[in-house]
Amino acid sequence: MTSTRPPAEWYDTDRAYPDGLTAVDLVAQAARRAPDAPAVVDAHGVVHTHGQLHALATRLAGLLHEHGIGVGDNVAFLGRRHAASLVAILGAGLAGAAFVPIGHRWPIERIVYVMRATRARCIVGLGEDAPLLDELAATCPDLTDVVLLDVDTEHPSMAPEATARTDPSAPPVEPDALAAAVLAERPRTVLQVGLGRGELLERVGPYVDLFTAVEPDGDAVDAAARWANENDVFADLVVGGPERVGELPPAAVDVAVLPAAPSPAQLAAVAAAVRPGGAAIVPGPAAPVEDRVWAAAAAAPDVGATVLRRTDLPPGVAGGRGPRVHTGWHLARQPAVDPPRALAPGDVAYVIFTSGSTGRPKGVAVSHGALVNTLWSCSELFPFRASDRLLQVVSFCFDLSIYDVFGVLSAGGALRIADEDELAEPALLARVLLEEGITLWNSAPPMFAWVLPFLTEADAPPERSSSLRLMFLAGDWIPLSMPDETRAVFPDLRIVNLGGATETAVWSCWYEIGRVEADWPSIPYGRPLANTRYYILDEHREPTPIGEAGQIYTAGTSLALGYHGDPVQTAQVFVPDPFRPGQRMYASGDRGRWLPDGQMQLLGRIDHQVKVRGYRVELGEIESVMAAATNVRSAAVVTVDRVGSLALVGFYTCREPGVPVETLRELLAATLPDYMVPTHLACVGELPLTTNGKVDRAALAGLAAPATAASGSEGRR
Template structure:
C-alpha cells in the first residue's frame, strides 16, 4: 500500500475481511462532457476525461484533507495507471487537469475512466480498494456516473451523497477553473440550509431570560428562605442565610469601589463561604475569579495580575500562601472572611439595588495557555444563565434535587454545582474538609443525602465506580438515588453508561461537550443505549440558543461524514480573553457563509464530523492541547516553562498512554552544551510554576530532538517513556526488598494494578513509580483505609504500611482512628 493512497472518511471502521466494492450507486451528472469541459481540456492540452479525473481529485482532497494522494486509473485492456496528485489549498482544477495529462495524453484516452480510491492489495494483503468511480467514455454521450463502493465501509446514502458532491463540485470547478479548490462549492443549497440552519434551529425562550445569576438565587431565597442551599458535614445553610451573608459582603465590596465588570479573586476551599463569596461579588456587580489554593504562588501571581483583580477574598491561614507585605501576590484589598466577620455582620442584609445586567461579566476562569501563561476567559451572565436554565428545564431539576460539589472552582463545571443547582432551588452537598479527594467519601455522601444529580468529569465517576466494585457488599445503594448523570470535560469510556447503570439503574446518562469559552456546555447527547460499533460516545447536538458548525480550513461547511473543525456560536460565547485582543481575534471570528450572515464563532481546535442526521462525533485536536483527568493542558505552555530553565537548550512534552492506558505527560529535554540535567530538580522547579496536573511524571534527557526532513520537531519520533524500573533493575525487585507482611502485600497489589508496574519493592516511592493525584485516588479505591494525606506524607510502601498498621490495625480489621484529614 502506498503511503499516499487516498483515504476517504468511512461510516464504519476499516477491516480486512469484508469483500471490496460490493455495492453501487448511480447518478446523472449533466455537465460531464459539455462544451465547458471540452474547452477547458483544450486549453490545458489534455482530454475531457482528465478534466473529469482532476475534478474527482479535487473532491477527494476536500473529503480527506490529504495533500498527497494516489489514484489507480483504469485503462484499455484492463490495465491500470498510477496517478499521483500533490494538492494544496491553492491548487486549481486547471492545474490538476495538467497533472492528469502527464499520465494520459490526448489520443490515448481510455474507453472507460475508472478511478480507484484507497489501498490497493499488495504483497498478498487482501485489503481491498475503498471505492471506484466509473465514468462513461466521451463518445457514448451518457451523463451517468457510477460509484462502486465497499458497503462494509460506507452506507449507500454516503456513497450517493459523495457522487452528488462530485457533480456539484465539478460544475463549479469547470465554471471557475482558476479558483482555489478550497473555495469551490461542495454542498448544494438544500444541504447548506440543513447543515447550517435546520441543525442549528435551537432558539427557545428559557426561564430567567434577562436576569443575572445572583438575581435567580435571591428569588429562590424569597420563595423558600428556609430551604437548605448548601450542606457540608453538620453545617446546613439555608437560602436565607446564604443570601443575607452575600448581601453584607456585596455592600462591603461596593464600599471598596467594586462595580460592574470589576474582578475579585476568590482564594477559598470548597465551603459554604465560597458560595457566599461568589454571590457577594456578583451582587456587588463584579465578576469572580477562582484561584485554586493548590496552585503554586508563581501561577497565582500571573492569574491575579492577568485578571486585574481589584480585591481578593480568602480566610486567615489559607491566605498565608499568598505571602505578606512586599512579598504578597495580592492586588487591591484583601478581605478575610473570618478576620473581617464582625465588621461584615454589622452591614444590612437586605437586597442591593442592581448595578449589573445580563451582558456584564460574571466570572473569569483561567485555562492553560500556549504562550506559557494561563489564559483568562471572561464570561457573561447571559450565556451562563442560558446554559443553566437549559439544563434545569430540560431535566426538570428543582427543589428536592441535590448535587455533589466535586469540581474545582477553577474548572467551569463547578459553576453548575454552585450556581446552577441553587438556581433551581436544589441543594449543593460539599465533601467534608480534608476529604474532598476521597471516592469512598463521595459515595457515602451520595447515599447519606440521597443525591439526585451527578456532574463531573468522567474520571471522577470512574473512581467511584471502582470503589463500589471493590466494596460490592454495600456499594449498590450508594448511587441508587441518582436520577441524572452529566459528564463533560473529557472522553467518556464507551462502557461507562452500562457500568454506571449497575449502581444507578434509574439515572439518565448525559454526555455534555463544549468549551470554557462558551459558557460551560454547548452540546448534549443523552445515552439511552450504547451501540456495539461505537468507538466513542457521541458528542451530541447543540443545546438551546447555541449553534455548532463543522468547517474546513477555508471556513466552508463540510458534508456529513467529513472531518472538519468544530466552531461554536450562540448565546454562550465568552466576551473573549481578558486584555488579550490578539488572541481573542485569533480564536473568536466574525463569519458569514451562504444563508448565515454575521455569526460570531469560537474556534475550538476540536476535529469532528457529523452523521447524516447532524449528530456530532469528536475525533481529536488540530493543536497540542490535551486533556489530563478532564483538565485542559496546552503542551506548549509546559514546554515554555521548561525552556526557561537556564540549563535546558530544547524541550518538548507529549501525552502518552501509561501501562494502564491512561494519558500521562512525558517531558523531553536537551541540555545546553556542557550541562548535566537532574530530572528531579527540573520537576521540582516546574512545580513552583505549574499546577500538579501539568508537571510531567517522567522527564527524559536526550542528546538531540528528533527532526523531520524539513528540520522541525518530529513529535511522533519522540521515544516512549521507559518503565519506572528500566535501566536499573530490569523490572526485578532487589533481594530483601520484596513486600513483607499483609499491609505491604495489599498495598503493593493495589499499586501494581494502578501503576501498571509489576516489580514493587518496600522502599519504592509511589510518585517516583509514575503515580499522580488521580492514580493516588484509584489506589484508595483498592485500599480504602488510605487517605490522600497518608499517601503524600508516607509515599513509600514501607512507610505507608507502617502508618496503616499503627492507625488501622490489621487489613480489613479495626476501624482506623481519624487522621488530620478527617476533621470536619
C-alpha cells in the first residue's frame, strides 16, 4: 500500500441537483404522468394505481391541513405491511408534515416514547389498531387526531380499554391480599382513601416510610393514630373525604388505595397525589371508566384487585374528550386536491428511530434536501423505470424502505408488498422472485442470504429468471460468494453494495459488484454519492494515508439534521468539518481505509472491536475470513464472558456439502493469529435476523453462552 494522502479530487463530488422539489413532489409527478399504472401490488393483485394512491394521499393531506397540521408538525403511522403505510407517508408529505414510522409490534413503552418525543399531532393506522391508538390517546397529550384509513363508518368504536373502575357488586378483597398487592409495588409512601378498621395500616405501615390516609370517621382516625404511635409507624391521617387529599404532606406518593368503584372525583383527587408511574389499587375486578391520567389497568386475579398506573399527564386532562377520530369515511369526503404548503429544502421530511446507546431510541431527523439528493444521485447511477416492480421486504420502520417508496414510485414503478406469511417463509419469497416479474430487490444482505438457498440448492425450483435486473444490498457484510451465486439464477443482474447510515439519508456511498477477486477480504465499500464527501481520519481528525485505517466521517448534502430533540447527542456525532469551515461531518463509528483506486474498504465498527487476551480484535475481520471459506454462505462472530474474560464464538451457514467445524477451524488457524480463532464454532441452519433484515447479534449471543458453557475447555481441540 502507498503511504500518500488521498488526492483532492476524491473529495470533489459537488453536483447540481433538483433541490427545489421534495420527494413527494416527484411521486406526484409520476402519478400525473401515468395515473392508471399499478403502484401497489400484493399477493392478490393490484391494490392501488398511481392515480388512486395519489388521490388517497391528497385526501389525507387535506384532512391534516384542515385541522392545522402541516410544516413543522410530525405525523406518525403504524408501519404495517399494508398500502395504508404508503398513504400515510405520502399524505404527511403532501401536507408539509414530517412522517414518523412506528412499529405496531413495538413495546407500548417504546411507542409512547416516540410519540411523546416527536410530539406527534396525528397518528395513522387501521381499524385493528383502535385499542392501541386509544391507549396512545390517553398517554400522549400532543395527539390531536387519529386516522383509521380502512374504516368506512363515520363514528368508529374507540371504546376505552386501558383504564378501569371496579365493580361494586364484587366480593370484598381480603386485607392480607390487598396488603400484598400494595407491597408488591415496593412503595416508600402510601395513601389510603378510607381507613376502615385500619387493617391496611397495620399490615403495610411498618414496611413504608410514610402512610397517609383520609377517613370521614373521626373515631377511626383517632384509633389508627394511637396504633401508629404505639408501634413507631409514621402516619399522617386526616379526617374527611378525598377532597382533603391536598392537605396531606406535599410529596407525591407511590401507591394510593381507593375504595371499590371509585368515583371520577376520587380518581381525580388521587391523581393529584400519586407520582407519575405510581399506582392506584382498587379492590375488585375491572369495569370501564374514562380517565386519561390513569393508563393501562392490570388485573391481579389472585388478589381480586385492579391496579391502575399513573401517567405523567396533568390531572386536569382526566376525562378529557381526547383526539379527534377520522376514518376512510371522512377521507372520501375530502377533495383530491393538493393542499397549499411552502416547504424549504431544510425542512424535516421524516424522523426515523434507531437504537440508542443510552437505552432510549434516537430519532434521526432528515431534511427534504438530503432525501432528494439521495434519490437523484442513485437515479443517475441506477435509473429505475416505469416498468419496474420491487419486492418490498423491509420494515417501514427501517430507512431502506424510504428508498423503496420514493425511488420506485417517483419512477412510476410498483411496489409488490410481501405479506407477513411470505416474510415468514423464504421459499415463498423465492417463488415470488421467480414467478411475478420482480425487477428490483433492496434489503440488508442477510435477508437475501436467507432466501438464496431456496433459489440455488438441489430442491430449488428449476426455473431461472431474467426479470430481476437490479439488486441493492446495504447495512451489513455481503458474503463474497453471494454475487456469483445470485447471478447464476438471475444472469442479467446488477448488484450494488450501498453504504452509509440512517444519519446520512439512507445511503451515501456505492460500489457496483462485478468480478469478485479470490483474495479480497471483503466487498469494497465504494465511493461517495454526489454532493457527499467521505473522510477517513485518525484520532486527531487528520486524514490517514491511503491504505491506513481510521474512522470514517461523512459530510455534505446527505447529512441528517441531527437527533430530534437531543442537541447534546447531535453535537457529539455531528461535528465541525475541519476541511470546510462552517459545515458539519458525521462521525460514523465505522473503521475503514482508502484503497489505491479511490474505493473505500470497510473494516468494521469501532464498537465491534473487543479485547481478547490483551489483543484488540475486529470481529468483522474474523467474519470475513469465515465467509470466504469454500461452501460457507454467511458468518457472524459474537463474544461471551467466560470467567471474567471474553471468548469468541463463531456461527456460520453452509451450502451443500457443508463445511465441518474442524475444517473451518484449521482454515482460521492458518489465516489468523491464535487469539482471533473463535473458541467455539457452530454451523447453523440460518442466522437469526432482526426486523430490519440484519444479523441479530443479541440472539446469537444468547445462543453462544450455553454453547461455550457446554463445550467447556474442549472448544479449541
